[in-house]
Every structure is written in structure tokens, then in C-alpha cells.
Amino acid sequence: MADVMNVGVNLEAFSQAISAIQALRSSVTRVFDSLKDGMKNKETLEGREKNFISEFQENLQAVNRDLNELERLSNLVGRPSESHPLHNSGLLSLDPVQDKTPLYSQLLQAYKWSNKLQYHAGLASSLLNQQSLKRSANQMGASAKRRPKVQPSALALPPQYVDDVISRICRMFPDMTIELSRPNGTSAVLLVTLGKVLKAILVMRSLFIDRTIVRGFNENVYSEDGKLDIWSKSNYQVFQKVTDHATTALLHYQLPQMPDVVVRSFMTWLRSYIKLFQTPCQRCGKFLQDGLPPTWRDFRTLEASHDTCRQ
Amino acid sequence: MGDLNSISLDCGRKPEHPEETHSDVGRTCELHVPVAEGKSVQQTVDLLHKKLEQLSAVKQGSFFVDCETYHAAGPTSGQPPKLLYVMHNSEMPLSCMAMFEGGPCLTADANFDVLMVKLKSHFQNAKGHKVESRGARYQYCDFLVKVGTITMSSSARGISVEVEYCPCVVPGDCWNLMKEFMQSFLGSNVPELPSVFTAKPEGLYAPADSTDTMTQYLELFSKVRKQQVVPGSTVR
Ligand SMILES: [Zn+2]
Numbered sequence: 001m002a003d004v005m006n007v008g009v010n011l012e013a014f015s016q017a018i019s020a021i022q023a024l025r026s027s028v029t030r031v032f033d034s035l036k037d038g039m040k041n042k043e044t045l046e047g048r049e050k051n052f053i054s055e056f057q058e059n060l061q062a063v064n065r066d067l068n069e070l071e072r073l074s075n076l077v078g079r080p081s082e083s084h085p086l087h088n089s090g091l092l093s094l095d096p097v098q099d100k101t102p103l104y105s106q107l108l109q110a111y112k113w114s115n116k117l118q119y120h121a122g123l124a125s126s127l128l129n130q131q132s133l134k135r136s137a138n139q140m141g142a143s144a145k146r147r148p149k150v151q152p153s154a155l156a157l158p159p160q161y162v163d164d165v166i167s168r169i170c171r172m173f174p175d176m177t178i179e180l181s182r183p184n185g186t187s188a189v190l191l192v193t194l195g196k197v198l199k200a201i202l203v204m205r206s207l208f209i210d211r212t213i214v215r216g217f218n219e220n221v222y223s224e225d226g227k228l229d230i231w232s233k234s235n236y237q238v239f240q241k242v243t244d245h246a247t248t249a250l251l252h253y254q255l256p257q258m259p260d261v262v263v264r265s266f267m268t269w270l271r272s273y274i275k276l277f278q279t280p281c282q283r284c285g286k287f288l289q290d291g292l293p294p295t296w297r298d299f300r301t302l303e304a305s306h307d308t309c310r311q
Numbered sequence: 312m313g314d315l316n317s318i319s320l321d322c323g324r325k326p327e328h329p330e331e332t333h334s335d336v337g338r339t340c341e342l343h344v345p346v347a348e349g350k351s352v353q354q355t356v357d358l359l360h361k362k363l364e365q366l367s368a369v370k371q372g373s374f375f376v377d378c379e380t381y382h383a384a385g386p387t388s389g390q391p392p393k394l395l396y397v398m399h400n401s402e403m404p405l406s407c408m409a410m411f412e413g414g415p416c417l418t419a420d421a422n423f424d425v426l427m428v429k430l431k432s433h434f435q436n437a438k439g440h441k442v443e444s445r446g447a448r449y450q451y452c453d454f455l456v457k458v459g460t461i462t463m464s465s466s467a468r469g470i471s472v473e474v475e476y477c478p479c480v481v482p483g484d485c486w487n488l489m490k491e492f493m494q495s496f497l498g499s500n501v502p503e504l505p506s507v508f509t510a511k512p513e514g515l516y517a518p519a520d521s522t523d524t525m526t527q528y529l530e531l532f533s534k535v536r537k538q539q540v541v542p543g544s545t546v547r
Contacts, residue, residue, distance in 0.1 A: 216478045236477060236478040288491050290452065291451050291492075
């Protein structure tokens with residue numbers, strides 16, 4: 001019964017209240033039954049009326065009595081929906097099939113988890129707001145207040161400049177080919193082919209890399225209509241993992257005043273995957289961990305290790 | 312067990328479906344696994360399945376590879392008759408491979424078999440020489456493993472294991488990685504880098520077709536074909 005007390009329901013009163021409702025309903029039924037039957041045969045008309053009225057009064061009193069009783073009990077029952085933190089869903093704990101369906105405990109877990117998530121998201125957002133390095137246009141505008149002499153905004157570089165930066169990077173890494181295209185207006189999309197290992201699609205906004213997706217060398221990078229497919233993930237777990245790490249790298253390499261350095265650093269980092277299948281983990285010395293080769297590359301040393309070995 | 316204990320191994324690359332040859336080339340490696348002392352072929356296969364399942368590999372249906380032998384009929388005075396092998400692989404249900412011994416190799420539509428029947432005045436089917444390998448297909452992460460029982464005239468002759476690491480297109484690059492994987496379920500039976508790779512020019516990068524894989528199966532089958540059936544508990 002501990003659970004019952006927790007949710008603020010007096011079960012005893014609850015069951016009494018249910019019987020009271022039943023009693024009330026039957027007394028109300030009796031009122032209408034007697035009204036329907038009308039006056040019963042008696043010797044005198046007076047006797048008939050008298051009898052009918054007293055019966056009617058008696059029935060109404062019974063209704064009144066039952067209603068009062070119900071009102072009294074309903075105060076005892078308590079108000080579970082407001083006293084419980086989970087509101088009405090807390091009543092799930094009263095479900096007698098609880099033993100078979102772990103719905104209530106799962107609900108509690110989810111509740112805790114979402115609370116935690118909200119808390120951490122709050123912390124993260126307050127931390128991020130203190131950083132001066134911003135990515136999006138709005139935040140760039142906000143930081144401009146602090147640094148009045150911000151460049152005309154690296155987000156509005158002429159396409160020619162972007163082309164030059166990319167072709168210079170391309171010349172730096174002979175084992176990497178970069179194809180630049182502008183399928184949607186001025187923003188460039190890069191298709192980077194690294195040796196015979198992988199292909200990466202980088203969606204740019206000016207010189208900022210907005211999004212990256214990495215696929216196998218033998219996987220399709222074009223969708224059926226012949227356009228670069230910037231959405232579908234790789235079929236291979238190893239490249240899904242590399243995509244995750246590359247996204248992390250995009251967030252790591254940030255230098256808003258020198259976007260070309262950022263692109264170059266990212267490409268240098270990406271290039272370290274050239275020996276993805278040939279390098280053992282620098283931490284544990286093995287090639288495979290859970291069926292995956294060392295997919296992590298340190299941002300500074302470019303050292304290869306398994307995702308699980310890097311901490 | 313003489314020949315059964317020797318390992319034959321070859322590697323190649325192959326597409327998963329003939330229609331999309333560039334979508335899923337990988338790198339394969341077949342080997343002939345020795346049957347453990349005092350165990351039957353089936354027991355050894357079961358043992359391999361168990362080991363793979365312990366690795367949490369997921370079973371994904373079955374596979375088969377078969378091979379029929381044809382003798383070239385005709386004026387081959389003095390010389391031994393040339394052999395033609397016709398092979399099928401369940402990975403490529405729409406295709407059929409025809410290979411001359413040591414000679415050219417062609418990939419054809421599956422109804423090539425019908426053509427062979429029409430050509431029986433030139434090529435005679437060597438009945439009883441049909442070899443096939445059938446078994447289960449397992450997926451573990453990006454690896455594809457096929458454990459097959461090699462049978463010839465309905466007697467089990469050995470076990471073939473094909474391992475493919477799908478994300479990598481250059482066989483030599485992921486050899487060490489594959490070796491480590493194979494060690495995890497084959498123990499010490501893992502061979503050295505097969506000579507097929509070192510012999511190949513241009514960084515081991517073969518065209519995206521299945522001929523390499525099938526050539527390896529063919530070599531494996533030839534080995535099995537030559538091997539004597541030894542009476543005893545090890546081979547059934
Ligand atoms: Zn490791």
C-alpha cells in the first residue's frame with residue numbers, strides 16, 4: 001500500500017465512494033420509478049395522495065442522504081492528480097498489471113532522463129554563450145558589439161576567393177582530390193576523395209564548413225537525379241563512425257577570423273584517414289575493437305585510436 | 312588428414328549484385344579450414360557458427376557456390392582435354408561464370424546453362440564432378456562471413472570460409488585487420504597474405520567484378536576434387 005500513499009489516494013475511501021455512487025444512483029432511480037408508477041389504488045383519493053407524497057419525500061431524502069455521504073467520502077479520497085509530480089500519469093502505478101508491464105518504471109526513467117537532459121542543455125548553453133567564437137550569422141552580429149572592427153564578415157566572401165583557398169588546399173595534399181560545385185547558388189559543396197579509402201561531402205557556407213558526411217570509396221555520392229547526395233549516411237558502420245568524428249572536428253576547429261586556416265586544419269585532420277584500414281590503435285595496439293578499426297584521430301597529434309580507447 | 316589440413320587461401324573483390332557493380336565491392340578471402348581431429352565436418356561447421364555467434368555476428372540467410380566441369384570435345388590429339396568450369400554464386404543470382412582452366416573467363420546471364428546443353432557436342436558435362444559449397448551467411452559489423460560445407464557427389468569434403476570486409480576496396484590495405492578478425496574465430500588457422508595479392512600489379516586494385524572471388528573458389532574446389540576420400544571419422 002506504500003505506493004498508494006505516495007500518490008495521495010485513500011483506497012479505502014475510494015472504494016466506499018464507489019459504493020456511495022451506486023447507492024445514489026439506485027435512490028435516484030427509485031424516485032423516478034415511484035413518479036412513473038403514479039398514485040396507487042387506495043380506497044379514498046385523499047389516502048392515495050397522502051401515500052404518494054410521503055413516498056416521494058422519503059425517496060428524495062434518501063437521494064439527499066446518499067449525496068451527502070458521497071460528498072463526505074470524496075473529500076477523503078484525496079486529489080492524486082495534483083499532489084503527484086507525474087500528474088495523472090502517476091496513476092499508472094495503481095495499475096494491477098504493473099508486474100507484467102514495466103510502463104510505470106519506464107516512465108519514471110524517461111522523466112528523470114529528460115530532467116537531466118534539460119539541466120545539461122541549460123549548462124551547455126550558458127557555457128557556449130560565454131565563448132567568443134561563434135558560427136552563425138546572428139551570433140556573429142552579437143559579438144560584433146564587443147569587437148567593433150570585425151571583418152566585413154567571413155560569411156560574405158566572394159566565390160572567387162573561396163575557389164582560390166580550396167584549390168590551394170587541394171595542391172597541398174596530392175592524395176586528396178577536391179571537386180567544388182555550387183548546386184544551390186553561391187554556397188559551395190565539396191566532394192573530397194581521399195586515396196581509395198573514403199569520400200567526404202562538405203557543405204560550405206562561404207568558407208565555413210556547415211555539414212559533413214563521409215562514405216566509403218565504393219559508395220554512391222550522387223543520388224538518382226545525378227545531384228550530390230548530402231543526406232544519406234554510409235551503409236558501413238566504420239564510415240558512420242568517421243562521419244560522427246568529422247562532425248566533432250568541425251566544431252573543434254574554429255577560428256572565425258581566419259576561416260581558411262580552419263578549412264586547412266580540417267583537411268589535414270581528414271587526410272589522416274588515408275591509412276584507416278592499415279593503422280593499428282595507438283593505445284591498445286589492436287586493429288579491431290567491436291569489429292571497427294581505429295576510427296578516432298586526435299585533433300592535435302592525429303594519432304589513431306579506437307573510439308573506446310581514446311579517453 | 313593430409314590435404315584437408317592444408318590451407319588454401321585466396322582473395323579478391325566482388326560486387327553484391329551484378330546490377331549495381333559499383334555499389335558494394337569489397338574484399339574477400341576464402342580459405343579451406345582444416346577439420347579438427349576427431350570431429351566431423353558438420354561438427355566443425357557447428358563449432359564455427361557457435362564462435363561467430365559468440366562474437367555477436369548476426370546470421371543473414373544462406374549462400375551457395377557451385378561449379379560444374381565440362382570437357383572440351385574435339386580434335387585435341389595427344390593433349391589432355393581442355394576443361395571448362397561453369398560456376399554460380401547465390402550472391403549474383405542473375406549471373407553465371409564460365410572459366411577455362413588457366414584461360415579466359417566470362418560472366419554471362421544465368422541462362423548460359425541452357426546454352427551449354429546446346430553445345431554438348433563440344434563440351435561434355437563431367438558428371439559426378441560437380442562441387443558445391445553451401446552454408447550460412449553471417450554479418451558482423453562491416454564483415455561478411457560465409458561458412459560453407461564443400462560437397463562433391465553428395466559427400467562432405469571440407470569447409471570453406473569466405474571473409475569479406477566490405478568498406479575497403481584495396482585488399483592489401485586491410486589484410487592485417489582481416490587477419491585479426493579471422494584469428495578471433497579461426498584461431499591459429501589464419502594464413503599469411505596470399506600470393507594472389509602480392510602478384511597483382513597496380514596496388515592490388517582489381518576491377519569491380521566477381522571473377523577474383525570465383526577464381527578463388529575454383530582453386531579451392533580443384534584442391535578438394537583431387538583430394539582422396541579417406542575413410543574414417545574425420546570426413547563423411
Ligand atoms: Zn584501441
